[in-house]
Amino acid sequence: MRIILYTGKGGVGKTSLAAATAVRCADLGHKTIVLSTDVAHSLSDSLDRDLSGGEPKRIEDNLWAQETDTTHAMKVHWDTIRGWISSLLAWRGIDEIIADEMAILPGMDELANLLYITDYYESGEYDVIMVDCAPTGETLRLLSLPDILRWWMEKVFPIGRAAVGVLRPVVKPLLGMPMPGEEVFDAERRLFDQIARMHSILSDPHESTVRLVVNAEKMVIKDARRTFTYLNLYGYFTDLVVCNRLIPDSVEDSYFAAWKRNQVKYLEAIEQSFNPIPVMTAPLFDEEVLGIDRLRRMGQTVFGEKDPAEIFYHGHVQTIAESDGTYVLSIVLPFIQKSEISLLRKGDELVVQVGSWRRNITLPRTLVDMSIQGAKFDNDKLKISFIKPAVK
Ligand SMILES: Nc1ncnc2c1ncn2[C@@H]1O[C@H](COP(=O)(O)OP(=O)(O)OP(=O)(O)O)[C@@H](O)[C@H]1O
Ligand SMILES: [Mg+2]
DSSP states (O other), X not given: OEEEEEEESTTSSHHHHHHHHHXXXXXXXXXXXXXXXXXXXXXXXXXXXXXXXXXXXXXXXXXXXXXXXXXXXXXXXXXXXXXXXXXXXXXXXXXXXXXHHHTSOTTHHHHHHHHHHHHHHHHTOOSEEEEEOOOHHHHHHHHHHHHHHHHHHHHHOOSOHHHHHHHHHHHHHHHOOOOOOHHHHHHHHHHHHHHHHHHHHHTOTTTEEEEEEEESSHHHHHHHHHHXXXXXXXXXXXXXXXXXXXXXXXXXXXXXXXXXXXXXXXXXXXXHHHTTSOEEEEEOOSSOOOSHHHHHHHHHHHHTTSOTTSOOOOSOSEEEEEETTEEEEEEEOTTOOGGGEEEEEETTEEEEEETTEEEEEEOOHHHHTSEEXXXXXXXXXEEEEEEOOOOO
C-alpha cells in the first residue's frame, strides 16, 4: 500500500496536485482514494463532483474521493473524553458553553479526519491513499500531535485508572469533582492506540511519504523549508517537491518578464534547498485546474511517464540526534567536497554555502539558542554539532 500526503503553504495548489496525482494513479491501474484532512474541504470543487455525505464516492474506474465528515469523526473518536473534560472545566467554574468549546483540543477535528487513514490502511481496500492536507502550519501541528497529545493527556489524566477506583467514593461526594469513569479511560486508550498506529503507518518510509507543494516565490519557499525541517524532526519522509504555477516559456508578454526571471532564480533555490529530493514542476495553466480532464492533464504534465505512486526519494535528508547535551544536525550532501563548505548563521537560519551553491536550513527551536561547536564531513553527510552556551 502507498500513502501520499500533499502539503504546502495556503493556496499553492495542494488540493489540485493531490487530486491530479490520484487521477494519474487511477489511470495507471492503482485503486486509489483521495481524501482531505483539511476541515475546509475543497476536493469536490477540484474534482467538480458532489462529495457530500462524508462517505467515499466512486469518481471513475479505480478512483474514489471522500470529504470526511468531521462532526461524525469527532463523535467517534473524542466524544467521551471531551464530555469528561468539559464537566471538569465546568466544575472549575468555567461557563458550560465555554467549557464545551475548550474541551475540544485545537487540531482534534483534523486529527479525527486523519484517523480515517488507519481505517483504510487496515482494511487494505485501496492500493493508494492520497491525502490532501491543510496548509502547512495546521499539518505540522497535526503530525506532531501524537507526541503533544501524549504529554497533554498525561497532564489531564494525572490520576490513573486504579487510583480513580479508590478515590471516586471520597473525592466525588467531598469535592464534587467529576472523576473520569471507565468509559473515559477506554475511550482514551482507544484513541491513543489509533493515534499510535496512525503515527507508525505515516512514518513508515516503505509506504508513506509527504510531498511538498511550493510556488517559485520567496515566502512560499521559506515556509516549505520550515515545514521540511519539522517533517524530518517528527520522523516523516519527504520524497518529492512539486513546484507549481511556473509561467511557461511560451508566455512572452513583457509584463511577465520579471516574474519569469524570478521564477528561474527561485526554482534553483528550491532545488538546492531540498536536494537530493527531486523537484518536479507544473506550469501555470491557461485556466483553473477544475474537473477530471484538467486534473488528468496536470497529472500527466507533472509525472510524464513516471508512476506517481513510486517513492522518489528514500531516507531523510536532514536528521538531528542528541547525545550528552550535544545535538548533531546531519545533512545529506552527496556531491560535495569537504573543503568547499562554509557555514553562516542568521537567527533561525543556517546557510550552507558550497561555491555558488547554497542551502538555507531552518533550525528547529531547540537549536536556535545553541552555538555551533564544530562541523565535519563524513560519508556524504555534513554533521554540525550544537551545544548550549556555558552559563556565565
Ligand atoms: N498550475 C495551475 N494552473 C492554473 N491554476 C491552478 C494551478 N494550480 C492550482 N490552480 C488553481 O488555483 C486555485 C487554488 O488551488 P488549490 O485549491 O489546489 O490550492 P490549495 O493549496 O489546496 O489551497 P488551500 O490552501 O486553500 O487548500 C484553484 O482554483 C486551482 O484550480
Ligand atoms: Mg486545498
